[in-house]
Structures are given as structure tokens and as C-alpha cells.
Amino acid sequence: xxxxxxxxxxxxxxxxxxxxxxxxxxxxxxxxxxxxxxxxxxxxxxxxxxxxxxxxxxxxxxxxxxxxxxxxxxxxxxxxxxxxxxxxxxxxxxxxxxxxxxxxxxxxxxxxxxxxxxxxxxxxxxxxxxxxxxxxxxxxxxxxxxxxxxxxxxxxxxxxxxxxxxxxxxxxxxxxxxxxxxxxxxxxxxxxxxxxxxxxxxxxxxxxxxxxxxxxxxxxxxxxxxxxxxxxxxxxxxxxxxxxxxxxxxxxxxxxxxxxxx
Amino acid sequence: xxxxxxxxxxxxxxxxxxxxxxxxxxxxxxxxxxxxxxxxxxxxxxxxxxxxxxxxxxxxxxxxxxxxxxxxxxxxxxxxxxxxxxxxxxxxxxxxxxxxxxxxxxxxxxxxxxxxxxxxxxxxxxxxxxxxxxxxxxxxxxxxxxxxxxxxxxxxxxxxxxxxxxxxxxxxxxxxxxxxxxxxxxxxxxxxxxxxxxxxxxxxxxxxxxxxxxxxxxxxxxxxxxxxxxxxxxxxxxxxxxxxxxxxxxxxxxxxxxxxxxxxxxxxxxxxxxxxxxxxxxxxxxxxxxxxxxxxxxxxxxxxxxxxxxxxxxxxxxxxxxxxxxxxxxxxxxxxxxxxxxxxxxxxx
Numbered sequence: 001x002x003x004x005x006x007x008x009x010x011x012x013x014x015x016x017x018x019x020x021x022x023x024x025x026x027x028x029x030x031x032x033x034x035x036x037x038x039x040x041x042x043x044x045x046x047x048x049x050x051x052x053x054x055x056x057x058x059x060x061x062x063x064x065x066x067x068x069x070x071x072x073x074x075x076x077x078x079x080x081x082x083x084x085x086x087x088x089x090x091x092x093x094x095x096x097x098x099x100x101x102x103x104x105x106x107x108x109x110x111x112x113x114x115x116x117x118x119x120x121x122x123x124x125x126x127x128x129x130x131x132x133x134x135x136x137x138x139x140x141x142x143x144x145x146x147x148x149x150x151x152x153x154x155x156x157x158x159x160x161x162x163x164x165x166x167x168x169x170x171x172x173x174x175x176x177x178x179x180x181x182x183x184x185x186x187x188x189x190x191x192x193x194x195x196x197x198x199x200x201x202x203x204x205x206x207x208x209x210x211x212x213x214x215x216x217x218x219x220x221x222x223x224x225x226x227x228x229x230x231x232x233x234x235x236x237x238x239x240x241x242x243x244x245x246x247x248x249x250x251x252x253x254x255x256x257x258x259x260x261x262x
Numbered sequence: 263x264x265x266x267x268x269x270x271x272x273x274x275x276x277x278x279x280x281x282x283x284x285x286x287x288x289x290x291x292x293x294x295x296x297x298x299x300x301x302x303x304x305x306x307x308x309x310x311x312x313x314x315x316x317x318x319x320x321x322x323x324x325x326x327x328x329x330x331x332x333x334x335x336x337x338x339x340x341x342x343x344x345x346x347x348x349x350x351x352x353x354x355x356x357x358x359x360x361x362x363x364x365x366x367x368x369x370x371x372x373x374x375x376x377x378x379x380x381x382x383x384x385x386x387x388x389x390x391x392x393x394x395x396x397x398x399x400x401x402x403x404x405x406x407x408x409x410x411x412x413x414x415x416x417x418x419x420x421x422x423x424x425x426x427x428x429x430x431x432x433x434x435x436x437x438x439x440x441x442x443x444x445x446x447x448x449x450x451x452x453x454x455x456x457x458x459x460x461x462x463x464x465x466x467x468x469x470x471x472x473x474x475x476x477x478x479x480x481x482x483x484x485x486x487x488x489x490x491x492x493x494x495x496x497x498x499x500x501x502x503x504x505x506x507x508x509x510x511x512x513x514x515x516x517x518x519x520x521x522x523x524x525x526x527x528x529x530x531x532x533x534x535x536x537x538x539x540x541x542x543x544x545x546x547x548x549x550x551x552x553x554x555x556x557x558x559x560x561x562x563x564x565x566x567x568x569x570x571x572x573x574x575x576x577x578x579x580x581x582x583x584x585x586x587x588x589x590x591x592x593x594x595x596x597x598x599x600x601x602x603x604x605x606x607x608x609x610x611x
Contacts, residue, residue, distance in 0.1 A: 005399040012396060016387045092383045094348040096400055097371030254364070255350045258288055259343060 001102040013110030053193030067216040073120030081162030088260040136221040143219035149235035156242035166253035187213025207238040278484040279322040284354035286315040314340040316508030329495040332505030375445035379457035384429040401448035415443040435466035492591035529558040532582040
């Protein structure tokens with residue numbers, strides 16, 4: 001897909017989000033509430049038990065805000081493929097001379113772009129004013145790379161889960177499993193540092209900590225530069241592995257596809 | 263390099279569309295009745311193979327306008343979806359403009375236009391104009407070619423007033439006009455129409471038919487049309503392919519359908535007085551009668567219908583008489599119903 005088509009798909013998806021204004025206001029409030037809850041919880045934990053996991057009361061607040069802001073910014077319509085398969089409109093996507101994967105990525109980017117601008121950034125600014133956020137600016141270029149990889153990992157997990165709808169009509173159980181794993185293992189809620197040391201090496205064998213932990217730890221300066229580069233290398237590896245798996249799934253799925261409703 | 267084959271295939275080929283022994287099976291899992299059945303299905307699901315398309319072969323030359331008909335579930339839409347690259351056949355082979363659609367879906371997509379009457383390819387939340395802009399990017403249409411084609415489509419489908427309307431506010435007829443235009447902006451060589459007139463009123467249907475006829479004539483677009491409206495077929499399609507239970511049961515000229523399969527003509531006769539039975543004209547059978555009127559069926563025999571009428575007129579006192587040929591619709595209906603026995607159709611494949 002050429003860049004102009006990609007941008008066109010993304011911008012249409014962005015525009016679509018703009019039309020749902022009420023949703024938007026509710027979701028900003030909701031996002032902010034989450035930031036408030038998690039920073040408050042960490043504050044209490046740190047006040048009671050002192051610092052741990054290499055965090056201070058200040059840095060854990062920054063981490064909690066950033067992890068939540070990244071989560072909000074990485075909003076994706078993860079049921080889009082399943083819905084299109086369910087109502088048969090996936091047929092329309094497939095008559096077009098564009099890659100299904102790239103088209104979904106472009107639409108996803110447009111969707112997320114809206115959530116970055118309309119939710120992520122405002123929530124970040126308000127949280128910074130209210131709770132205090134300390135971002136080392138020199139980490140930003142590396143963090144941007146990590147964020148990009150994190151986005152691709154999350155996208156591909158969603159894409160792969162969506163493709164399961166080519167086999168089974170109801171993918172909701174798989175979605176629940178995915179949500180559970182991401183909530184628990186991605187570092188979006190609890191930084192990986194708080195997991196027992198005996199478990200952490202195994203977590204590194206999953207793509208999950210590359211989703212929120214890596215970018216949040218890097219952007220907040222929680223990890224050293226050397227550690228940051230290792231984490232990014234792991235993310236890149238996961239992007240490659242997941243891209244390959246998505247390719248396999250897609251080819252296998254095409255033989256299984258049934259178009260509902262004639 | 264999905265486009266390499268497309269470029270290689272750009273030359274001339276004898277057929278626009280070729281289908282050879284296409285077959286598509288779907289496996290359907292059956293769950294038992296009620297809650298227990300559902301629980302059982304979790305652990306062991308019985309899979310049943312459904313043959314949506316059993317064996318379909320045909321070839322269509324560039325510029326042909328072909329009607330593709332059959333009852334619901336006969337396999338029409340499945341065939342179209344194989345030819346458009348959406349579905350992969352279980353076995354058999356298909357080529358569209360020399361490209362195997364399900365292996366080179368994207369390359370095939372550049373050459374074809376598709377309208378699914380029951381779905382829209384317009385972007386639901388956007389003004390109509392934006393869909394065409396999207397398509398210009400997707401098909402990489404040069405700006406001047408695009409402007410020319412849009413002018414033409416807009417004029418013949420009267421899109422002007424609709425351009426700035428959001429798609430969700432369009433009526434069905436308006437939406438269909440926009441959808442048909444959307445399938446043609448990139449000047450495809452082959453156009454697949456899957457029930458494009460479904461649910462439209464008579465006038466809207468007529469406008470669309472006029473337009474399609476024009477496209478086929480001026481642009482030389484190969485069109486394959488799936489429909490349940492036999493008026494579409496009679497007015498547009500010189501050739502007709504009839505499908506039944508996943509097999510082609512007729513492939514030939516629409517005109518020939520009448521002469522080949524219909525040996526009956528219907529006569530409506532009004533007599534001056536009430537006639538109970540007809541005697542002396544064996545080739546005529548009474549279908550129904552009411553009052554002085556009678557509906558008769560004439561079965562082509564050795565003698566022509568004129569002979570039968572003249573004998574009828576000499577034996578009975580006739581006030582009025584009219585002779586009708588059954589419509590294509592009634593012929594096809596009777597083929598579905600197995601009341602007209604088809605001579606064994608020979609598969610060309």
C-alpha cells in the first residue's frame with residue numbers, strides 16, 4: 001500500500017471517530033479516572049511500605065501516569081475484524097486491491113491518532129499538573145522507537161485475535177483471554193519490576209511486556225540506556241515473529257473464510 | 263510481487279472469465295437442540311460438509327453481458343466470491359483476465375468492479391464524494407482520468423445532488439446508484455453485479471438497467487449479473503447461465519431458452535356463449551375456464567398454432583382471442599420447479 005492510500009485510510013478512520021462526540025467526552029473522563037485511581041493506589045502503597053522495584057514515590061507516579069496515557073493512546077478497535085466477519089462486510093474489504101493487513105493497520109493508526117490527540121495528550125497535561133510527571137527529555141528519541149514497536153506488537157496481537165473469527169464465529173472468549181494477559185503481564189497496571197524475580201525471565205519470553213512496560217520504563221527513565229536498547233531489540237524481535245505469525249494465520253484463514261449473509 | 267502477474271496478463275486473452283470445475287465446500291458444525299446440545303457441541307462438534315458449489319464451468323468472452331441466475335442457495339454468490347478473490351475454491355480453477363483471483367486477490371482487484379446489492383462499499387460515515395476520493399487513491403487513478411470518469415458517471419447516474427450527502431442518509435435507490443458508480447471509477451474490464459436491483463422500485467431499476475447497457479456498449483465492460491428479477495435478464499443479458507444446486511443446468515442465449523425449453527403457448531379465448539369442453543382439437547388443453555372465457559395451453563406438435571386457431575374458430579363462435587408466450591421468468595420458475603424438463607445439459611468442461 002502506498003503512503004498516500006495509507007494516510008487516506010487512516011484519516012477516514014480518524015474522521016469517523018470525530019463523529020462520535022458523546023463517546024469522546026465520556027472516555028476522557030473515564031481515562032482520567034483511571035490515572036487518578038492508579039496514582040492514588042501507588043501513593044498509598046509507597047507511603048505504607050516504602051520504595052521498591054527501583055521506584056520512588058515520585059517515579060512510580062510518573063510511571064503510572066505514562067503507562068495509562070500510553071494505554072489510552074493505544075486505543076484500538078479490536079473487534080473490527082470480528083464484526084466484519086460476523087456481518088459479512090469483510091467481503092467489501094477483500095474486493096479492494098489493497099493488503100488486508102495494511103488496511104487494518106492504517107485504520108487502526110487513524111483510530112489511535114484520534115485517541116492520542118483527543119485523550120492521551122490532554123490527560124497527560126492535566127495529570128502532569130495535578131500529580132507531577134518527570135520525563136527526562138533526552139530519552140524521548142529512544143522512547144519514540146520503543147513506542148512504535150509497542151504499538152505494532154499490540155496491533156498484531158489484536159489482528160491475530162481478530163483473524164480467529166475466520167474459524168470461530170464467537171471470538172469473545174479469546175478477547176477476554178487477551179485482555180487478561182495484557183492487563184496482568186504487559187506492565188500497564190503493575191510494572192514488571194514487582195513480579196517475583198523467579199518469574200521475570202519467563203515474562204521476557206512473551207510479547208506482553210513489550211506493549212506497555214518497555215515504552216513506559218524507557219520514557220520515564222526507569223531503565224538504563226543499555227537496558228533500553230535490549231528491550232527495544234526484544235520488541236523488534238517480537239514484531240518480526242508476530243508479523244510472520246499473522247501472515248501464516250491470514251493465509252490459512254482465507255481458506256476458512258465464510259461470508260455470512262450471502 | 264502480486265502485480266507482476268497482472269502486468270504479464272495485461273495482453274489479450276480469449277476469455278474474460280474462465281471457471282473450470284469450481285467446487286466450494288463449507289463445513290458447518292451442527293449442534294444439538296437446546297442447552298444440552300450446546301454443551302455437547304463444545305466437546306464434540308459434528309462437522310457436515312455443505313457443497314455450496316458442486317461443479318461449475320463456463321467461460322465468458324470480453325464484452326459479454328451474462329445473466330447468472332438460480333434459486334437462493336444455488337451457489338451464485340459463492341461463485342461470484344470465488345471470481346472476485348474473496349473465497350478460495352475447494353477444487354477447480356478460475357481465471358479472471360488471465361489472473362487466478364484467489365491467488366492474486368489484489369492484482370485481480372485492480373481489474374474488476376463489484377457490486378453486492380445487499381451491502382455497500384461506500385464509507386458509511388462519510389459524504390459520498392469522500393468514497394470516490396478514497397477509491398481514487400486505492401486504485402491509483404490519475405487525476406485527469408478520474409475527473410473524466412467521475413463526470414461521466416455523475417451525469418449518467420445523476421450523482422450531483424448526492425455527492426455531499428452522508429452515505430447513511432441515502433435512500434436505497436440513491437445508494438445503489440452511488441455503489442454502482444463506485445464499482446466503475448477505475449474502469450474495470452469486468453464488472454460483477456450481485457443482485458444490484460434488489461429492493462428497488464421500477465423506475466430506479468429502469469435507470470440502472472439503461473446505465474448498465476450503456477456501459478457494456480460504450481466501454482466494452484464484461485458484465486456478469488446475478489439477479490432474481492427476470493426483467494433484468496430479459497432486457498440486459500444476451501446470455502444466460504442457470505445454476506441449480508451448485509451445477510450449471512443451462513448456458514446459452516437468453517432467446518433460445520424459449521424455443522429450446524418451451525413447447526407451450528398460452529391462449530386466452532372468449533367465446534360468445536358458454537363452452538363446456540373442447541372437442542376436435544387434440545393439441546389444445548384447457549387450463550381453466552370461467553364464464554365464457556377459457557385459458558388454453560397449446561402444445562407444439564406437427565401443426566402450427568395458426569392451424570389450431572382456425573379449427574377452433576370454425577368449430578366455436580369466438581369473440582376474442584390472444585396468444586402469449588410464457589415469460590423467461592415463468593420458464594425459469596418452471597425449471598426450478600422441475601415442471602419443465604430440461605434436455606440433459608452437457609457440461610462443456
